[in-house]
């Protein structure tokens with residue numbers, strides 16, 4: 001378990017343990033980001049001012065936990 005942290009999809013939700021969390025796209029979403037979000041491939045984080053926003057969002061709607069890896 002040395003080189004998995006940088007690979008998207010390698011993590012799991014620390015809240016519920018669901019695998020394959022969605023990478024969060026920050027900033028104003030372009031059309032391709034919106035399409036990807038509708039396909040369930042990414043999450044849209046919008047414009048944030050936090051210095052270190054979370055990088056992943058749990059793909060389970062009931063959970064929705066956001067976290068960094």
Ligand SMILES: [Zn+2]
Nearest residue numbers: 013016058063
């Ligand atoms: Zn979760």
